[in-house]
Amino acid sequence: MRNMTKPAVMNKPIKLTGALLVIGVILVAANMRASITAVGPLIGTIQADTGLSGALVGMLTTLPLIAFAILSPLAPSIANRFGAENTLFASLITLAVGTVLRSLPNTLTLFTGTLLIGLAIAVCNVLLPALVKQHFANHVGLMTGVYTMSMNLWAALASGISVPMAVGLGLGWRGALVCWAGVTVLAIIVWLPQLRSHRPEVTAKADQNSPLWKSALAWQVTFFMGLQSLLFYVTVTWLPEIVADRGYSATAAGWMLSLMQLCSLPTSFLMPLLAGRRPSQRSFVVLTFCFSAIGYLGLFAGGASLLPLWVAFIGLGGGAYISLALVFIALRTNNPRQTSRLSGMAQCIGYLLAAVGPMLMGWIHDYTLNWTVPLLLLLATVLLLLILGLGAGRDAYVGLSSDKEHQA
Numbered sequence: 001m002r003n004m005t006k007p008a009v010m011n012k013p014i015k016l017t018g019a020l021l022v023i024g025v026i027l028v029a030a031n032m033r034a035s036i037t038a039v040g041p042l043i044g045t046i047q048a049d050t051g052l053s054g055a056l057v058g059m060l061t062t063l064p065l066i067a068f069a070i071l072s073p074l075a076p077s078i079a080n081r082f083g084a085e086n087t088l089f090a091s092l093i094t095l096a097v098g099t100v101l102r103s104l105p106n107t108l109t110l111f112t113g114t115l116l117i118g119l120a121i122a123v124c125n126v127l128l129p130a131l132v133k134q135h136f137a138n139h140v141g142l143m144t145g146v147y148t149m150s151m152n153l154w155a156a157l158a159s160g161i162s163v164p165m166a167v168g169l170g171l172g173w174r175g176a177l178v179c180w181a182g183v184t185v186l187a188i189i190v191w192l193p194q195l196r197s198h199r200p201e202v203t204a205k206a207d208q209n210s211p212l213w214k215s216a217l218a219w220q221v222t223f224f225m226g227l228q229s230l231l232f233y234v235t236v237t238w239l240p241e242i243v244a245d246r247g248y249s250a251t252a253a254g255w256m257l258s259l260m261q262l263c264s265l266p267t268s269f270l271m272p273l274l275a276g277r278r279p280s281q282r283s284f285v286v287l288t289f290c291f292s293a294i295g296y297l298g299l300f301a302g303g304a305s306l307l308p309l310w311v312a313f314i315g316l317g318g319g320a321y322i323s324l325a326l327v328f329i330a331l332r333t334n335n336p337r338q339t340s341r342l343s344g345m346a347q348c349i350g351y352l353l354a355a356v357g358p359m360l361m362g363w364i365h366d367y368t369l370n371w372t373v374p375l376l377l378l379l380a381t382v383l384l385l386l387i388l389g390l391g392a393g394r395d396a397y398v399g400l401s402s403d404k405e406h407q408a
Contacts, residue, residue, distance in 0.1 A: 067118025141276020156261025226350030264319025
């Protein structure tokens, strides 16, 4: 029989504080990608203005991923000591500071601010799934869909309006990037009531010592998270350049990236909502593979006429991948503490893997002077995601006191 241990569930009617928590989660999620996706359409402008190489300018996307990998395993311990709500508040302040620093007219502050942005978002990445597990344990799929859709919606907006803000409004790329600090400040204000809600966690010793690093299921979830992140961040960084090579203007290329993000919204919301109702998510993994395979195959085939269609399929697959990765972290664990620890592991190893992507693809493109090899590598990544997803999507929990999964 499957281990049916359940966390304590907050089943009280939603009052003002509960509504504020939902809004707060949505606004925190809104800050988890926008400051990164806003960079992609401006890569060419930033490179021309700063004189950075393709590999170095790729670091503007890679550096946050390295920060994710460094801080992710530490975030659960920090949150356990200071409280998840307080830790998230501190991360939002750090994000606002990093966004401002990144936009100052200095190459050192450009990378320093980018690093701070990565550290701040790393905490949000790790703690939001655990927060959802703790406060909305009966509605994990719904809440995962809600905050993932918010994350992708703001990412799409950031991708689409970066060039118009920089060029059309005359803000320049620095002015276009610093504007996103306003969304962070709004999240900070809304999150203030949650600072009083921290209660010390009391966790069973067996759970504290659970050997996630020896669990095959935990590693499948981890590499699924990592490869879908690699796929996303490579695409966000270089899709505008690929599209521009097909004859699109810089503004149109930015909106193509926005189209990808917009098309990710329905799957980012519906996928966890549907997947959370079933013990196994393997069929959803296969469907997601089909979306992405069609999109990247079309992009590889070339041609400008059907490019929006292929980008739309990439968006459908991308929205489904991130939602599945996040819902796996919640559904494959038994309680919020374990969810937080698996989230830290998945995002540490996963984002370390993903960090290689944008810089590697930039280097390969600089070397080959075309996008053939990078796109072939992305197609191989889609195939690996299918294999890993079939393992991560099976009806099982990671082990509590042994390295064997509790499976139905």
